[in-house]
Amino acid sequence: MAPRVRTEDLIDAQGVADLLSLSHRNTVSSYQKRYPDMPRPVVDLGRGRPRLWLRSQIEIWARERSRR
Numbered sequence: 001m002a003p004r005v006r007t008e009d010l011i012d013a014q015g016v017a018d019l020l021s022l023s024h025r026n027t028v029s030s031y032q033k034r035y036p037d038m039p040r041p042v043v044d045l046g047r048g049r050p051r052l053w054l055r056s057q058i059e060i061w062a063r064e065r066s067r068r
Helices: 013-019 027-034 055-067
Strands: 051-054
Touching: 013 027, 013 051, 013 055, 051 055
Parallel strands: none
Antiparallel strands: none
């Protein structure tokens, strides 16, 4: 059985950008390439389609990066 996720825990690229204080949602793709330890989307429907991340994973990653 697949793990269950509450829909309110999912964020899109704009939500990731907001959490990371990035100026634009397209910057999230650059971060994915630059930081291999950045959480990957839990939903990726393919090129040009929505990608969704777990808010908690991005928050944890951002906290850990700020400590370095």
